[in-house]
Amino acid sequence: MTATKAPTPVARRAAAAMPSICDSERENLIGLRPDRPWPRVVDFPMPRIRDDADAAARGCLHADVMRALVIVDMLEDFVHGALANPRADSILDPLQRLLAYARSERWAIVFSNDAHEPGDPELAIWGPHAMAGTSGAEVVRELEPRPDAREFQCPKRAYGAFDGTDLDARLRALGVDEVVLTGQHTHICVRHTAYGALLRGYTIVVPSDAVCAFDGVDEEDALSYLQSVYGARVTTVAELMHRSSFRSRVGSRWPRRRPLARRTRAGHLFR
Numbered sequence: 029m030t031a032t033k034a035p036t037p038v039a040r041r042a043a044a045a046m047p048s049i050c051d052s053e054r055e056n057l058i059g060l061r062p063d064r065p066w067p068r069v070v071d072f073p074m075p076r077i078r079d080d081a082d083a084a085a086r087g088c089l090h091a092d093v094m095r096a097l098v099i100v101d102m103l104e105d106f107v108h109g110a111l112a113n114p115r116a117d118s119i120l121d122p123l124q125r126l127l128a129y130a131r132s133e134r135w136a137i138v139f140s141n142d143a144h145e146p147g148d149p150e151l152a153i154w155g156p157h158a159m160a161g162t163s164g165a166e167v168v169r170e171l172e173p174r175p176d177a178r179e180f181q182c183p184k185r186a187y188g189a190f191d192g193t194d195l196d197a198r199l200r201a202l203g204v205d206e207v208v209l210t211g212q213h214t215h216i217c218v219r220h221t222a223y224g225a226l227l228r229g230y231t232i233v234v235p236s237d238a239v240c241a242f243d244g245v246d247e248e249d250a251l252s253y254l255q256s257v258y259g260a261r262v263t264t265v266a267e268l269m270h271r272s273s274f275r276s277r278v279g280s281r282w283p284r285r286r287p288l289a290r291r292t293r294a295g296h297l298f299r
């Protein structure tokens with residue numbers, strides 16, 4: 029048996045000086061409202077998958093849940109209410125189809141939902157919207173979440189789905205290494221979620237017909253930013269479903285990519 033190589037003094041000092049990105053983000057965000065705890069992932073119980081054998085014993089294959097559909101802010105207030113967006117209606121139908129497909133393909137499904145508390149920083153910019161516990165913070169009827177071990181709602185109080193939430197840990201527990209980002213808005217919350225996904229080493233896919241920016245914002249520019257800055261693969265719902273069907277027909281899996289974060293976690297940046 030080979031002994032684990034001890035880190036050099038330089039590496040130890042660098043690791044000590046570089047706190048976890050997740051922790052520093054959380055502290056910064058919580059620091060804005062120290063009296064109000066940040067929400068945790070809620071709703072449906074999730075299995076803790078320790079390894080492939082454990083997953084198989086639970087009747088699910090670890091490798092089959094490596095993709096997650098993330099639906100950002102498809103909430104009453106964002107579609108019909110306080111921040112209603114005329115473009116949102118146009119993505120409901122493609123999103124419904126993709127959601128049905130993701131369920132049939134046994135992807136993880138995440139509803140990343142604003143659930144604001146009074147005093148949250150962005151309320152000063154947008155005004156009250158999707159306040160926790162109100163009907164405006166509920167997922168629209170067309171995309172209603174279901175009780176399923178691979179499907180959960182993840183409340184947030186900032187733009188990004190990973191900001192101050194347990195999303196990364198939940199996705200890792202399911203073996204997810206690719207996120208399909210959908211919902212609203214391409215240039216704000218989807219964009220910040222893409223940045224969070226990039227930092228944590230996820231492959232990013234964005235179906236252009238399942239996201240939308242505000243009316244008046246150039247959708248192509250918003251998508252181009254995701255592509256050029258975060259390396260997102262911009263595609264369509266139809267193409268995603270076609271490739272998934274092809275995968276099923278040929279009986280093969282997507283090539284499993286080793287996430288960047290897992291590589292870099294051996295170093296200092298994410299340790």
Ligand code: ZN
Nearest residue numbers: 142150157158
């Ligand atoms: Zn918000």
